[in-house]
Every structure is written in structure tokens, then in C-alpha cells.
Amino acid sequence: MQLNELETPVLVLDRTRMDRNIARLRERLAPFGVALRPHVKTNKSADVARRLGPPGTPITVSTLKEAEYFLDHGWTDILYAVGIVPSKLPHVERLARRGARLTLILDNAKAAAATHAYALDHGLRLPVLIEIDTDGHRSGVKPEDPVLLDIAARLSGREGEGAWAAGVLTHAGDSYNCRSTEAIVAMAEQERAGAVRAAQRLREAGHAAPVVSVGSTPTAHFARSLDGVTEVRAGVFVFFDLVMNGLGVCRTDDIALSVLCTVIGHQEEKGWLITDAGWMAMSRDRGTARQPVDQGYGLVCDLEGKPLQDLIMVDANQEHGIIRHRADPAATPMLPVGTLLRILPNHACATAAQHGAYAVVAADTGVEAHWPRFGGW
Known part of the structure; x- marks a missing residue:
């Protein structure tokens, strides 16, 4: 798969x-x-x-x-x-x-x-x-x-x-x-x-x-x-995460966790891409807001996990994520509906807690396993 x-x-x-x-x-x-x-x-x-x-x-x-x-x-x-x-x-x-x-x-x-x-x-x-x-x-x-x-x-x-x-x-x-x-x-x-x-x-x-x-x-x-x-x-x-990256503990290409989401629409006049991953998928954690570089709710990557230049998840509703260029909304590329993206999280613990399993990949987009995880008290 x-x-x-x-x-x-x-x-x-x-x-x-x-x-x-x-x-x-x-x-x-x-x-x-x-x-x-x-x-x-x-x-x-x-x-x-x-x-x-x-x-x-x-x-x-x-x-x-x-x-x-x-x-x-x-x-x-x-x-x-x-x-x-x-x-x-x-x-x-x-x-x-x-x-x-x-x-x-x-x-x-x-x-x-x-x-x-x-x-x-x-x-x-x-x-x-x-x-x-x-x-x-x-x-x-x-x-x-x-x-x-x-x-x-x-x-x-x-x-x-x-x-x-x-x-x-x-x-x-x-x-x-x-x-x-x-x-x-x-x-x-x-x-x-x-x-x-x-x-x-x-x-x-x-x-x-x-x-x-x-x-x-x-x-x-x-x-x-x-x-x-x-x-x-x-x-x-x-796993590392964007907070650790902001502290200089890791690079972005050390971050092992991401959330795969799909572009479901646009608000072109606002420079927004709308995805199906809101705060229920990413968590409410905004840990990088206190750091020199605010990554919003997460850093946007392509399907292979490579960061897309200056695209971040700037806002989140329960099931909707809003993506745009961090500095210039007009520079946001209007990626087609159906485009798959991966979002690197601010706080790996909080983001992982929103999910019941990991889709495990190794250096490419092939899924080699699904590993269950649990939550609660």
C-alpha cells in the first residue's frame, strides 16, 4: 500500500x-x-x-x-x-x-x-x-x-x-x-x-x-x-518535532512524525488552502508561538515529506486546516483539490495523541506497517 x-x-x-x-x-x-x-x-x-x-x-x-x-x-x-x-x-x-x-x-x-x-x-x-x-x-x-x-x-x-x-x-x-x-x-x-x-x-x-x-x-x-x-x-x-527544531536540537529532516492530509478546497482571495486535518488531527498545541519562528499549527510538506517553501498551517478548526504562505497570502500556491500534503507537528506527543495508529513508512511513500497506539488514562 x-x-x-x-x-x-x-x-x-x-x-x-x-x-x-x-x-x-x-x-x-x-x-x-x-x-x-x-x-x-x-x-x-x-x-x-x-x-x-x-x-x-x-x-x-x-x-x-x-x-x-x-x-x-x-x-x-x-x-x-x-x-x-x-x-x-x-x-x-x-x-x-x-x-x-x-x-x-x-x-x-x-x-x-x-x-x-x-x-x-x-x-x-x-x-x-x-x-x-x-x-x-x-x-x-x-x-x-x-x-x-x-x-x-x-x-x-x-x-x-x-x-x-x-x-x-x-x-x-x-x-x-x-x-x-x-x-x-x-x-x-x-x-x-x-x-x-x-x-x-x-x-x-x-x-x-x-x-x-x-x-x-x-x-x-x-x-x-x-x-x-x-x-x-x-x-x-x-520522533522530534518543530519545538525541538526551534530549539536547535534537531533539523526538520529529523522529524519522524507527520500528519497526511488532503486539500479539500480554497479561499483564493485570502490565500488559503483548506485541508481535512484540523486541530483534531494536529492538536491545539502552539508551542512554536513562543519561539523566534512561529510555525503555526505545523510546517507543510509534500507527499514525500519535503517542506514546501514557507507554507504553514496558520489556523485550525475541528476538522479543517488552513494553509497559506507564512508572510504573503498572495504567494500561496493554489494546489489542486485532492493534493496530498504532510504536516510536521509542533509537539509530537500532542499530535500523536489524536490518532489510534501509525502508518509506518521508510524513506519513501510505501506503507510497510500499521502500528497501533493507545490513549487515555
């Missing part, structure tokens, strides 16, 4: 680019001697995850549904990298009883006490990472905050019983707001140093804390030192 035989819109995955992206990060991390624990929230697909490593490879998930799905497909070493709450502990227990070696994270004493009490009451052994805030972006405690040791004290189980302080985790999400390679390098060092310092404080207080987990796709690609780090997490590196 060829791409031009598919009913649009379709999520297209270029396997050749994806495999190249995976190899690139593995090769970059190899000299540092750290483990890669890829974040599979981006792909939500066992077929994609197998390109990262066989079942048994350590992975990171963002929902317990992801943990359940990947456990069903043979992955057991799973880090659930969203703060745990007591209401989810029965689900954690069910996964553990089925053989998942699940690591949890949290950033407050209440959750720590509840997790430890539940683990003791139910005979579970649960490693817990304390989330560290190294950039003010989201959750976590500051590396020098006294509450860090209070949280660890609530995780008073030894490694063999209850919930225990297995180490620290941080995510430099603010790296997505950097405006230069130098800024990403600095953010990577800030991320590393903060996590290592927090782990040092835990060890000085008598906690084992063997794990120091850091990671974001930008910092993973530009870190100059990972001293003291045991594992790196990243997810979007598998």
Missing part, C-alpha cells in the same frame, strides 16, 4: 528517521556511562518501544494505564513519573502483584506517609524517588529545602519493606524555553547539579538513595557532564 491510497487524515511515522534519532541519543549518552530510561508517553506503542529496546528495558510512563499496557507487552522495570496520590495506590498494587517493578515519585510528606503506610499494610516493597525542582518549571522540592529530609523520613522502610527512598528525580522542563544552545547547556548542568546535591543530602541523612534520574530531550542532547547521574529520561527524541 502507498500513502496516496490511505483515507486522510493519517498519522505517518518515518521509521528510518526514528531509528536514526534513537541511535543518535544512545551514542551521545554512551560515553557518560548512564542508563537511558526512555519516556514512552510520547509513542504509547509497543511496536515503537521495541525499537528502543526489548521488553525488560527500563522505561518511564506518565499514566498507570501506560504502565499496565507496557506490562502486558513484557516491560516490567517501569518508572511512573507523575506524583502519586493515595487513590492510585490500589492500581499500583495490582500492577505490582502482576510482576511490575514499579518505581513511584512524590514531592510532599503527606503522599510519602500514605504511600509507606499502604505498602506496609499490603506487604509491598515500593521504591520511591523524591521529585526535585531544579528549574522552577513544575513540581518538586528545591535541592536545599529542609522538607526534602522530612519527606524521606516518612519513607522509613528499608529496601526490603514498605516504601523506601530510592533516590531523586528531576525534569528540566524549562529547557523548552531556552533560546540558545548555550542556555540549554547551562540548564543541563543546573539540572544535574541540583539532583546530585539532593541525593547527597539524602545519603548524608542515612538514606540509600541509589538513583539520580534526570532528563528532558534538550538537556539529554546537550549535557556536558552527567557526573553523579545514574539514568537519563527523554521521550520526544524518538
